[in-house]
Amino acid sequence: MNTVRLLALLALLLAAPVSASAAQGAYATQGDCGGRPMTGVRMAPGYCLGLVWQGSGAEGPRMPRGLLALSGGDWLVTDLGNWYPGNGAIWRLSFGADGAPRWRRLAQGLNMPHTAARGPDGRLYVSEMNRILTLDPDAADPAATVRTVIGDLPDNRLHANRHPLSSFVFDGNGDLLVNVGAPSDRCVDARGRARTDASGACADSAATAQVRRHAYLGNGRWAEDSTVFASGLRNSIALVRHPSGTILQGENSVDLTTPDHPYDEINVLREGGHYGWP
Structure with missing residues (x-):
């Protein structure tokens, strides 16, 4: 295979x-x-x-979200747990001689973990709702190796808005590109009125609905401060860097009004670009 x-x-x-x-x-x-x-x-x-x-979910993940290949044919699996903070986990999936899957939980009590990826330094990184962390899956106690790399990401809880998951990708120079989802579907309030600022722009767009760039500082460190890489993106639930350097984004866009007219997109992201939301 x-x-x-x-x-x-x-x-x-x-x-x-x-x-x-x-x-x-x-x-x-x-x-x-x-x-x-x-x-x-x-x-x-x-x-x-x-x-x-x-x-x-008793012997393995309850809501698996992300996969990352490890050495020896094993896989790292991120587990959302459920849509409440503190119930997520990271698992290691291996296979016995008979091909049967075997699970080992590496860390638990996490806030909606989603993306898992190798960084420019070869270390393993995972996104939670409000931070990017690193851990060593090969350590005797992987949970003891968990370290926050970027903290204080927006705490986008589902019950306050609709887009709590963080996704990320490493750019060619090692910078971290991190999704911050919008706190609403179409930038309207509960009564259907537009949420606008004094200039008439969507009030949600100033600090959300964007992909942020955190500069790589070397040796497993990134700047806490960020710049806006791309905006007008309701929820960049998938981010991929093509070998050519192109950044591709899977857009979880506005909710369906009719089943045959989805608004989801795949976008090629350019620095400084605005992609239309809301």
């Missing part, structure tokens, strides 16, 4: 919300996908999507 297919196979883990009622929403499988049960999810020709694991 090639790496791309394995990544596709593991990606199903992220799409499967696991809870006490997971059995009612279990994925139907039929056939084989690289040694795993094959789901009915449609894929590009030559690819299939297999089911690695789906459980109750």
